[in-house]
Amino acid sequence: MSEELIPLNQLGENPYAQVLCYPRPTPLEVEARLKELASLEVLGLLMRGEKNVGGLKVLGKGCVGVVVEGIRRGVPVAVKVRRVDANRSDMSFEAEMLRQANSLGVGPKLIAASVNFIVMEYVEGPYLDDWIAQGREPAFTRHVLRDLFQQCHILDVTGLDHGELSNASKHVVVSKKGRPVILDFESASLNRKTANLTSLIQYVYFRSRSPIPKLLGEPPRQELIQALNRYKQDKGEKWFQTILALTGLAGNP
Numbered sequence: 001m002s003e004e005l006i007p008l009n010q011l012g013e014n015p016y017a018q019v020l021c022y023p024r025p026t027p028l029e030v031e032a033r034l035k036e037l038a039s040l041e042v043l044g045l046l047m048r049g050e051k052n053v054g055g056l057k058v059l060g061k062g063c064v065g066v067v068v069e070g071i072r073r074g075v076p077v078a079v080k081v082r083r084v085d086a087n088r089s090d091m092s093f094e095a096e097m098l099r100q101a102n103s104l105g106v107g108p109k110l111i112a113a114s115v116n117f118i119v120m121e122y123v124e125g126p127y128l129d130d131w132i133a134q135g136r137e138p139a140f141t142r143h144v145l146r147d148l149f150q151q152c153h154i155l156d157v158t159g160l161d162h163g164e165l166s167n168a169s170k171h172v173v174v175s176k177k178g179r180p181v182i183l184d185f186e187s188a189s190l191n192r193k194t195a196n197l198t199s200l201i202q203y204v205y206f207r208s209r210s211p212i213p214k215l216l217g218e219p220p221r222q223e224l225i226q227a228l229n230r231y232k233q234d235k236g237e238k239w240f241q242t243i244l245a246l247t248g249l250a251g252n253p
């Protein structure tokens with residue numbers, strides 16, 4: 001299928017309506033969504049990416065949204081399209097969580113949002129594991145991991161819990177410049193006890209077949225578990241720095 005820009009006046013037709021109103025397009029809903037996209041100044045969408053929706057390529061597909069590359073004001077963007085069968089009626093909560101994460105320097109930059117769409121910075125790059133599998137210099141891998149741990153720590157201290165970092169496989173990508181970006185704030189909360197760093201460390205160091213301990217060295221398990229337990233009670237700088245030291249990420253930039 002074409003990788004050309006599909007302008008709004010063609011997006012309502014098949015097969016593109018599938019992406020706009022996944023998994024069941026209706027003429028009324030398609031029409032409403034096209035108006036929304038126009039008001040968000042999205043010029044059109046590009047059918048390319050690793051995932052497949054109804055024979056069309058897209059950037060990603062989850063239980064809430066289909067994520068598609070788009071063009072807005074001449075710039076590539078990522079457009080998260082609410083599935084018509086999603087368990088939420090609009091995207092405003094996720095947009096608000098992303099806006100708050102952005103204020104801490106976390107997440108893809110929010111550009112615009114409406115009932116059925118979030119328009120955000122398009123982060124071009126592989127998932128964390130795939131990026132690591134590409135075999136970087138250990139020093140660069142450490143730098144990227146420490147950046148990611150710091151982002152989790154800032155979220156922890158601020159009280160914004162991402163909610164899905166214990167399975168980070170689809171929720172952390174690394175940009176071309178080596179910026180780790182945490183995606184998908186749809187399960188985020190300001191009312192839960194935060195567990196961003198502890199969840200991510202669980203994923204990075206304690207899940208079976210994680211490539212990271214092999215690459216960067218096994219951290220002292222008991223000491224790390226102890227430090228994580230202390231950190232759960234006290235998210236201050238002291239235990240965060242202890243965790244960085246135990247995972248070999250403290251020190252040089």
Ligand SMILES: Nc1ncnc2c1ncn2[C@@H]1O[C@H](COP(=O)(O)OP(=O)(O)O)[C@@H](O)[C@H]1O
Pocket residue numbers: 059060061062063064065066067078080108120121122123124170171183184185186
């Ligand atoms: N800003 C973005 N830039 C590039 N790809 C993205 C972006 N946001 C999401 N994706 C891709 O789309 C996938 C699904 O997005 P996600 O927000 O997790 O949707 P869902 O809430 O439906 O799970 C991600 O795993 C990622 O591959």
Ligand SMILES: [Mg+2]
Pocket residue numbers: 062063170184
């Ligand atoms: Mg997701």
